[in-house]
Amino acid sequence: MKKLQNLYKEAYSGLSTSAWLLSMVMFVNRAGTMVMPFMTLYLTTALGYTIGKAGWVMACFGCGAVCGGWLGGKLTDKFGFYFIQLFALIGGGLMFFVIGQLTEFSHICIASFVLASVNEAFRPANSSAITHYSTVENRTRSFALNRLAINVGWAFGGALGGLIASKNYHLLFWIDGTTNILAAVFLYFALAPSKNKATQKVAEPKPDFVRSAYTDKNYLIYIFCVFLYAFTFFQLFTTQPVFFKTDFHLSESYIGILMALNGLVITAFEMVVVHSIDGKRNTLRYISIGSALLGLSYLIFNFFPGGFFIALISTLICVAGEIFSLPFMNSHAMNRTNVHNRGQYAGLFTMAWAVAQVLGPATGSQIAYNFGFTAMWWVMGGLFLVTALGFRLLERREAREQLLVK
Secondary structure, three states: OHHHHHHHHHHHOOOOHHHHHHHHHHHHHHHOOOHHHHHHHHHHHHOOOOHHHHHHHHHHHHHHHHHHHHHHHHHHHHHOHHHHHHHHHHHHHHHHHHHOOOOOHHHHHHHHHHHHHHHHOHHHHHHHHHHHOOOOOOHHHHHHHHHHHHHHHHHHHHHHHHHHHOOOHHHHHHHHHHHHHHHHHHHHHHOOHHHOHHHHHHHOOOOOOOOOOOOOHHHHHHHHHHHHHHHHHHHHHOHHHHHHHHOOOOOHHHHHHHHHHHHHHHHHHHHHHHHHHOOOOOHHHHHHHHHHHHHHHHHHHHOOOOOHHHHHHHHHHHHHHHHHHHHHHHHHHHOOOOOOOHHHHHHHHHHHHHHHHHHHHHHHHHHHHHHOHHHHHHHHHHHHHHHHHHHHHHHHHHHHHHHHHO
C-alpha cells in the first residue's frame, strides 16, 4: 500500500508551481463548460430550430475553431502566451453572454463563428505556456495534469449543466461566460505578466534560422496522423452514444455511467501510468499503441452481441488507448519547438483537431445513416489501425533522420 502511495506521490511531484496554476485555470474554465454539450438541444428545443439549422450553427462553430487555432498560434508567437490566454478567456466569456441573447439564425451563426475563433485561440497559447513552464523530463506529465483538470472540469460542468438545462437553458450561457472570466481573473493574479513573451525572449535568444511548422515535413506527417486520430476519436461523443441507445438499447443513465467511468478511470490512473512509462520509449510508440487500442474498442462491436457488458469492455479499452496516446501527443509536438515558433506548432496542432471535429462526426453519422453502424465501426476502427501504423512509420522515419544527422 505504501509503495502505491509513493507511486502516486512521485507521479504528481516535480511539476512547476506554474504548471499547477495553469491546470487550475483550465479546471475553472472547463467546470463551466455547459453550453456546447447542450447547444444542439438548446437550438432545437428552446429556439425551435430544425436539426438542419442546428447543424449549420455547429458547422460555424467548427469553422471558427479552425480559424481560432491558426490565429491563436500566430498571435502567441507575436505577443506571448500570457496575453493571448487572457484575451481568449475574457473575449470568450463576453461572447457567451452575447450569444445567449440572440434568436435570429444568421446572428447566431456569426456569433458562433466569432465565439469559437476567440475560444480556440486559447489552446495554442495554453500549450505554449505549459511547454514554457515544464522541462523535457516532466513535459508529458505537465500536459497530463492539464488533461486531468479538463476531465474533472468536464465531469463537473456536464453534470451540473444537465440539471440547469432542464430548468433554464439561458442560465448555461451566463454560467459559461462567468467561468471564462473567472479563469481570466485567476490567470491574471496567479501568473504575473512578467512570465510573458518578453521574459521568454531573454531566456532564449532568437537563432539565425527559426523552423516553420509549415515546412517541417515530419511534423506535417505527424499532424496528418493526428487529424486521422481525431477524426475517428470524435465518434466517441457523437455516433457512439446514439449506437448505444439504438442498437444496444441502453438507457441514458447507463450511457452516462459509461461516460463518467471514462473520466473517473483517467483521473485515477493517467498521471501514474504516464509517470511510469514516460521516457522509456519514443512518444510515437505510445501514441501508436493507444491508437491501436482505440481501434480495437470500436471493432469489438462487430464481433460480439450487444449489451452493457460489451459497452463496458469497449469503454475500458478506449480509456487505455486514451491514456497511452493523448498525454504524449502535445508533448511530442512541443518538443520540436522553441519559444519563437511554439505558437505556430501549437496552432497547427489545434487546427488539426478543429477540422476533425467538423468532419469526423458528420462523416460517421452519414456512414451510419446510409450503410449502418456495422459498416461505420469497420471504417472507423480500421482507420484507427491505419493511424497507429502511420505513427509507427513516422517513428522509424524520425529515427533514420537522427542517425543521418549524427
